[in-house]
Amino acid sequence: MNSLERISAAINMQDPDRVPVIAQVFGHAGIVSGASLSEYVRSGELLAACQMKALKRYEYDAVFALMDVCVETEALGSSLTYRTHQYPAVTFHAFSKDTNLESLSIPDPREAGRMPELLKAAKILRTELGDDVLVVGCVLGPMTLATQLVGMKEALYMAIDDSEGFARLLNFCTDVLIRFGTAQVEAGAHLPIVFEPSGSPAVIPFQFFREFVLPCLTRLFHHLKGAGSLANWLHIAGPAGSILPFYEQAGVDIANFDFCVDPKDAQKALPRTCLDGNIKPLDFVEEPPETIARESTRLMNLFADRRGFILSSGCEIPPEARPENIAAMVSAARKTR
């Protein structure tokens, strides 16, 4: 099996030839290639070249055309600050609670902000890798885009003080994400991962997730699948246990679970869904490779009888991670052949 076939088998709860392994290597790919983070997140060509080098070095099963969590909000008019060794951050939010959404148009991914660069990265990676290795794009979840557009504090207050207005904002965000995600699939990504950290129960109660976020995620995934996405991959970090049971309703095919979620609870909540996780991200920086190898083996044993598992970290592997730790995780998976 090649990487794509291996992952497809896991998604379909079938037996792969070995446990697939996806290292959530984003900015780290730039760092190990000698590029600064600020360069990495602004050039699709550089990003793709760094992802290819990292793939060659680590030999995992997926690459990422993924920049940071500010791409969409920048395309809609937010101002960012770029620092050499940090991901960009929003310095001015484009929207406020009083923004008239009716007057706004959905940004064109071919020309808005860094969206074209991300599409370029997806296209290059797919051209290079064809259907051998999974090429993953990225869109935010609607709740996360809303918080990136108006600011976390304002978004949460708006959700309570003007729930109808907030629901309209979430719907607008969903429209933006459908268009951007569709463009990524058209550019060559096998699927865009949906990053929804602001949908975490650490941020909002699960009832809020169910009432406000779930309908938008369901709509987003429905459209992405319709556009040709291989699978719907949802990534919500933190203690997501209470919202996992809603994933199936949203149409999720791959569910990321963070280090603070018990793998057995995740299995129980999602018996028919492929899971990926959940090594603690900081361990890739602080621990020796033996710890990563041990944790990888423990996880693979926990999932041995289930199928439907992709060995991964619980969230992004920090850019400053020790390369030997990523190699240790991949090596542990490759030994299961």
Next chain:
Amino acid sequence: MHPSTTNLVDALLEGDQSRAVSETRQLRKEGLPIERIVTEGIEVAMNRLDDKCTVEQFNLLEIMLVGRATMAVIRELYPSGGSPPATKGIVVLCSLEGDIHDLGKGILEIVLMAKGYRVSDCGKDCAVDRLIDRAETDKATAICVSGLITSVIPQVKRIRDLCGRRGLTGVKLLAGGAALKQASAQSLNVDFVAETAFDGARFLDRFEKEGVAS
């Protein structure tokens, strides 16, 4: 507890800022001193929220709504911009250099202030040296650092040594935030890693009670 403060506590816990302010006005009209509104209203509400917010049930939205209502009541009680008188130690807090996230830090500030601490906020993107300067100037009993990105960890590890060089050996060091709480207190070289803002406040309260931090 004054019987009427029950309504204020309920309004605060529901995050209803306009009702909390009108209950506060009513209590003042009844002649209840400001100090008692703080101790029997705000502090009681914070303690109830603390009991309710376990690690599994801690969510930002609920805490922020209570925090907003609390700040509205404080503004009502101290219209000239003051804060409740400190009955406990002085806590310096910041997000370290490179980290521009400050929501978690803001929540900790409200929780500590409502629990009787004097808070000295160094803001976000704060250099370690500036943090230590402030701790020295303010005679801090504790330093709290919040981190959402792992790259600030080397800075956290330096704080104890830098405090030691200034003779600030009795200052308690706390860390929290999504990135830092993945690490142990030992690996960060701090006294405590807090899962939540309330978790951190409880740690400080233990030292207050034992007189260690005073």
